Amino acid sequence: xxSEHLPSEADHGPAGQVAVADHEDPFKDPGLPPHEPRxxxxxxxxxxxxxxxxxxxxxxxxxxxxxxxxSFVAFPVDKMAYVWPLGHVSILHLMLGLTLGIALFCIGxxxxxxxxxxMSDVEIxxxxxxxxxxxxxxxxxxxxxxxxxxxxxxxxxxxxxxxLFGALTLLPLSGIVLLRDLGPLPEDKLRHTLxxxxxxxxxxxxxxxxxxxxxxxxxLAFAMPEGLKKDDHDFNVxxxxxxxxxxxxxxxxxxxxxxxxxxxxxxxxxxKICTHVGCPVSLYExxxxxxxxxxHQSTFDLADGAKVIFGPAGHALPxxxxxxxxxxxxxALGDFAEPVGPSFWERG
Amino acid sequence: MATATDSRRPASKGEKVADWADGRLGIYGxxxxxxxxxxxxxxxxxxxxxxxxxxxxxxxxxxxxxxxFKPSMAELVYDGSYGPMNGIHMTEAYASTLDISFDVRGGxxxxxxxxxxxxxxxxxxxxxxxxxxxxxxxxxxxxINWLFxxxxxxxxxxxxxxxxxxPDDLLSxxxxxFMQGAIMGMPLVGTYLAMFLYGGEFPGDDVIxxxxxxxxxxxPGIMLGLLVAHLILVFYHKHTQFAGPGRTNxxxxxxxxxxxxxxxxxxFFFLVFGVITVIAGxxxxxxxxxxxxYRPDQVSTGAQPxxxxxxxxxxxxxxPGWEWVIPxxxxxxxxxxxxxxxxxxxxxxxxxxxxxxxxxxxxxxxHHIADRPRNxxxxxxxxxxxxxxxxMCMIGGGNDLWATHxxxxxxxxxxxxxxxxxxxxxxxxxxxxxICLGLQRRDRDKVLHGRExxxxxxxxxxxxxxxxxxxxxxxxxxxxxxxxxxxxxxGPKVDENGVVRKQGVVERVRTKLSKNYFGDAGQIPxxxxxxxxxxxxxxxxx
Numbered sequence: 001x002x003s004e005h006l007p008s009e010a011d012h013g014p015a016g017q018v019a020v021a022d023h024e025d026p027f028k029d030p031g032l033p034p035h036e037p038r039x040x041x042x043x044x045x046x047x048x049x050x051x052x053x054x055x056x057x058x059x060x061x062x063x064x065x066x067x068x069x070x071s072f073v074a075f076p077v078d079k080m081a082y083v084w085p086l087g088h089v090s091i092l093h094l095m096l097g098l099t100l101g102i103a104l105f106c107i108g109x110x111x112x113x114x115x116x117x118x119m120s121d122v123e124i125x126x127x128x129x130x131x132x133x134x135x136x137x138x139x140x141x142x143x144x145x146x147x148x149x150x151x152x153x154x155x156x157x158x159x160x161x162x163x164l165f166g167a168l169t170l171l172p173l174s175g176i177v178l179l180r181d182l183g184p185l186p187e188d189k190l191r192h193t194l195x196x197x198x199x200x201x202x203x204x205x206x207x208x209x210x211x212x213x214x215x216x217x218x219x220l221a222f223a224m225p226e227g228l229k230k231d232d233h234d235f236n237v238x239x240x241x242x243x244x245x246x247x248x249x250x251x252x253x254x255x256x257x258x259x260x261x262x263x264x265x266x267x268x269x270x271x272k273i274c275t276h277v278g279c280p281v282s283l284y285e286x287x288x289x290x291x292x293x294x295x296h297q298s299t300f301d302l303a304d305g306a307k308v309i310f311g312p313a314g315h316a317l318p319x320x321x322x323x324x325x326x327x328x329x330x331x332a333l334g335d336f337a338e339p340v341g342p343s344f345w346e347r348g
Numbered sequence: 349m350a351t352a353t354d355s356r357r358p359a360s361k362g363e364k365v366a367d368w369a370d371g372r373l374g375i376y377g378x379x380x381x382x383x384x385x386x387x388x389x390x391x392x393x394x395x396x397x398x399x400x401x402x403x404x405x406x407x408x409x410x411x412x413x414x415x416x417f418k419p420s421m422a423e424l425v426y427d428g429s430y431g432p433m434n435g436i437h438m439t440e441a442y443a444s445t446l447d448i449s450f451d452v453r454g455g456x457x458x459x460x461x462x463x464x465x466x467x468x469x470x471x472x473x474x475x476x477x478x479x480x481x482x483x484x485x486x487x488x489x490x491x492i493n494w495l496f497x498x499x500x501x502x503x504x505x506x507x508x509x510x511x512x513x514x515p516d517d518l519l520s521x522x523x524x525x526f527m528q529g530a531i532m533g534m535p536l537v538g539t540y541l542a543m544f545l546y547g548g549e550f551p552g553d554d555v556i557x558x559x560x561x562x563x564x565x566x567x568p569g570i571m572l573g574l575l576v577a578h579l580i581l582v583f584y585h586k587h588t589q590f591a592g593p594g595r596t597n598x599x600x601x602x603x604x605x606x607x608x609x610x611x612x613x614x615x616f617f618f619l620v621f622g623v624i625t626v627i628a629g630x631x632x633x634x635x636x637x638x639x640x641x642y643r644p645d646q647v648s649t650g651a652q653p654x655x656x657x658x659x660x661x662x663x664x665x666x667x668p669g670w671e672w673v674i675p676x677x678x679x680x681x682x683x684x685x686x687x688x689x690x691x692x693x694x695x696x697x698x699x700x701x702x703x704x705x706x707x708x709x710x711x712x713x714x715h716h717i718a719d720r721p722r723n724x725x726x727x728x729x730x731x732x733x734x735x736x737x738x739x740m741c742m743i744g745g746g747n748d749l750w751a752t753h754x755x756x757x758x759x760x761x762x763x764x765x766x767x768x769x770x771x772x773x774x775x776x777x778x779x780x781x782x783i784c785l786g787l788q789r790r791d792r793d794k795v796l797h798g799r800e801x802x803x804x805x806x807x808x809x810x811x812x813x814x815x816x817x818x819x820x821x822x823x824x825x826x827x828x829x830x831x832x833x834x835x836x837x838x839g840p841k842v843d844e845n846g847v848v849r850k851q852g853v854v855e856r857v858r859t860k861l862s863k864n865y866f867g868d869a870g871q872i873p874x875x876x877x878x879x880x881x882x883x884x885x886x887x888x889x890x
Contacts, residue, residue: 097625104618104625241549311669342684
């Protein structure tokens, strides 16, 4: 092979020299290669140029910091402007970001350039030492420990040891007990919502009671129970369970008989809270009567008792039994028959 | 030059200060060991630095944000400088985040730096961890540091989740709701845990202040401790290095801390900070003012967690909705419970890998030379397969975005992910191992036959050949410096007395795995000196 290989290089070049040098082990470690000087190491003018570059970067950083302070003072906090390609942005925010960024970046770039071009780049080898201690140290440590343990009487005085363990085991119980008031017990809180017999369905946007004619065929409306106000302290807690979704489907299209009976003339009221992990389901496809949860894409068929037809939800959306009262308003006939929202162990 | 060590010269002012400090802190001992400590150089070694620096940036900006943020769920009606929100009910947490964004000059910038740095922090940790994994830098003596790093990644995700939940906007509130639903899905204790964490029914008044103390105190406190321990161990073990001329398992070759690494690493902090700041100034993320305040009965489409939670989101989305009512009358929501369990299994598989490998090889020696990923094909394949597993989950987590951007059916994407979760990792494993073996073969050919020079030569009888150029000694050494384990032997079926030897199941599995790792299918034997000599001495070259 050697004779066929680039004779000129094999004979004279550095590669050729080492390739034939060692007949013992051709793969032997040749040791650290000699240091190759950089341009800056041999040419003072080149070094000066690096120096000027670094100094320039540091100077830009200073200017940028001054620019930061000037921007802070000069631009009003609410001034917006169109900046290509970012769109409409706050000028103050953009300028602060750019100036501070440049001020920081140039310090870094200067320091790195300095290190790479002007500081020594001679590689140095340091020895490593075993992490493990030598046998003598190890023996000393074990002897010390043994002596310490014996002097403590820990192994001998079993009564002391066991009572200490007992005390240390019991003590954390106080800490656990202290956590008790983090929250109330679940009890039956998850089984009730604000809905109840005779509560009218209130349009969530207009806050007016809903009539059947407000719900047109193919539409989706959101309702909350009568009596709940947006500035109530517990509005969020209540709406998290009571949120209601109303659809009107042609009665002939409703496959689930019970579901049809629980509604009024094709108006069905389902819990809006997904039975998977509790997002509000809200993407309604009126042709198929499917409703999709935008969080994890559980899909429910509202024409078939809101059964799950795809996705990770485990059971149908609970339906609220409604009717029209004497005044012509939609009204609940009771609370939900089953807990709304994500399922849980005690749900049954 | 000589004056610096001349003891007759009176001590300079700086030296006096140093002497004062040494008399009280003993700094000279530390400085002697560390001031000229050698660090090897490789681009991949800066990944860990990005983690460290972005963590510092997060702490700095985070402290600033606490000066203005009010972690309270008290309700108010907004009346401030952001017009579109006037008159809207919201919590103080959301309102104060609006104030930081619109009233505090520079507040938005700091908020954006904080969020961007958090995303980059976790990304850098993930990539840093990949570097350590694929180069085998987790081997003895660094297994514990691997675990510290792993915990930092997990805690980083927790800090991230609790952090982006704080503004109480419509998106983050959805994440908090998800967490509550997921906790409720735990058998037996779910409802109790949920009630305790949220201080009652969802959403309650407590979860934001509680997340706040977790986010600003508990988690970063632990992380700071782990980080310091991580760095102490890096110093103590000394950094790994790649094989090369003059680089052995017993030395560390590179440049000294003072001045080169001080300047490079210190400068790199400013580079990272500068880049993050410019991004934060130019590219807005998490514009909470667009999303609006959280309400449990409202949601936006395309709801996505921050990227590092995407894989957990994917598992939740891909899981079929299995829910059983068991004979005791209790409900088990497998749709939530199984993903919750697997979310634990996936990280643990990678966290415990170093211990698995050391059990497999039985190697008790220290390793300071980093492996090239190709030289341990099975490990590399396992790592890439693991990544593909996480990636499948991430596709599942963004199934709605994949669907809307690529005009695909969301159901098909979900089914693809459900199947891919099981099928893709083995395929990726197989492909990766083939690629590694191919690369090993190429290295072997390079060592034995030299590199292709691109020079075509015509022989007297008319045949064309490409001239191969022999490698330099340095390169030959580098390409053959790695060790190759031999597979474990199963041992004879009977011992010397003819009694049937019993081999435990564990031992049989170990033998089998070892064969897989280090047998013929697992690695290409590196060229030996004999082979090299045979090839170089013979003229039968083609």
